[in-house]
Amino acid sequence: MTTMLKNVRVQISASIPPDHLKLSIPPREFDRAMLAVCMALVRAGATVVYGGDLRPDGITFKIFRHLARAYADVGRVPFVHVISFPGFARMAYSNLVEALKERRGTCRTFVCASDGLQTVVLGDDEIVIGEGDGSVRLQDQADLTAWIDEFGMFEVATGMSQARATLSAFVDACVPIGGKMSLLDNERDQYSGAMPGIIEEALLALNSGKPVIPLAAYGGSTRDLAISLQLLPEDQRVPRGRQAQSYMEALSTSAALKSLIPDAIVEALQKIALDDRAEIIARETVNTIQSWRAWHADRKVTANANLV
Numbered sequence: 001m002t003t004m005l006k007n008v009r010v011q012i013s014a015s016i017p018p019d020h021l022k023l024s025i026p027p028r029e030f031d032r033a034m035l036a037v038c039m040a041l042v043r044a045g046a047t048v049v050y051g052g053d054l055r056p057d058g059i060t061f062k063i064f065r066h067l068a069r070a071y072a073d074v075g076r077v078p079f080v081h082v083i084s085f086p087g088f089a090r091m092a093y094s095n096l097v098e099a100l101k102e103r104r105g106t107c108r109t110f111v112c113a114s115d116g117l118q119t120v121v122l123g124d125d126e127i128v129i130g131e132g133d134g135s136v137r138l139q140d141q142a143d144l145t146a147w148i149d150e151f152g153m154f155e156v157a158t159g160m161s162q163a164r165a166t167l168s169a170f171v172d173a174c175v176p177i178g179g180k181m182s183l184l185d186n187e188r189d190q191y192s193g194a195m196p197g198i199i200e201e202a203l204l205a206l207n208s209g210k211p212v213i214p215l216a217a218y219g220g221s222t223r224d225l226a227i228s229l230q231l232l233p234e235d236q237r238v239p240r241g242r243q244a245q246s247y248m249e250a251l252s253t254s255a256a257l258k259s260l261i262p263d264a265i266v267e268a269l270q271k272i273a274l275d276d277r278a279e280i281i282a283r284e285t286v287n288t289i290q291s292w293r294a295w296h297a298d299r300k301v302t303a304n305a306n307l308v
């Protein structure tokens with residue numbers, strides 16, 4: 001364990017990409033890379049943050065269970081899980097209870113509601129949302145449904161974008177891997193929101209001056225993002241079928257943000273984008289986040305000195 005990234009919250013932005021087999025990347029290799037990066041981040045003192053649902057076989061539980069086994073006794077909570085309001089509204093009370101039971105002590109859970117994050121914890125015989133006098137106690141499915149209904153009707157796309165913006169403000173860096181691409185001939189490859197979540201989360205981080213480390217070798221929208229940012233050459237684009245117009249618009253938007261990447265960091269990002277060796281990209285992800293944050297700190301010191 002080190003303190004290179006002590007108190008740094010790093011978002012893992014991940015989903016299985018539709019083109020991974022075209023890159024000869026089986027699902028187990030995708031998982032291996034993602035979990036290796038999570039482990040390296042925690043060993044460096046960071047907290048891993050992931051926004052996703054609670055499917056038993058989904059990424060949330062893969063990350064949580066992996067970190068729980070390795071870091072149950074480190075004296076801190078290494079994993080933060082943030083659930084979007086649209087995702088929370090689809091959940092069953094019993095599933096949420098079981099998830100909260102399993103993750104006690106190794107994961108903090110939040111729901112994104114009312115433009116902010118509210119804690120979600122399991123009490124003696126109830127779920128508690130929020131803290132202090134404003135907390136809400138839910139004892140069954142009817143209570144959960146009633147709490148959700150208090151927020152009224154909402155658009156999923158708006159709710160997802162709101163959650164991503166809230167999560168981006170909460171974290172200090174973003175590491176995208178994989179991602180949906182809205183291939184029109186693949187009904188399982190459709191994303192929720194105005195644009196792919198991985199691209200939207202990366203753009204929010206870049207616009208806030210935060211490190212973004214695309215693990216592009218594993219395909220998906222992360223690979224296209226890296227190409228748009230000129231971290232990979234155009235000939236590295238994977239052939240695909242028809243895609244939604246919103247996907248192409250998202251890539252055009254990301255291309256305009258290349259200038260937000262410090263020149264001193266570009267070469268490191270290019271090397272990471274090309275590499276599919278899990279242990280190597282895990283180590284270099286930690287190093288590059290640290291270098292990017294140090295670059296920003298030096299800029300602030302210089303700017304403050306010039307004001308004196």
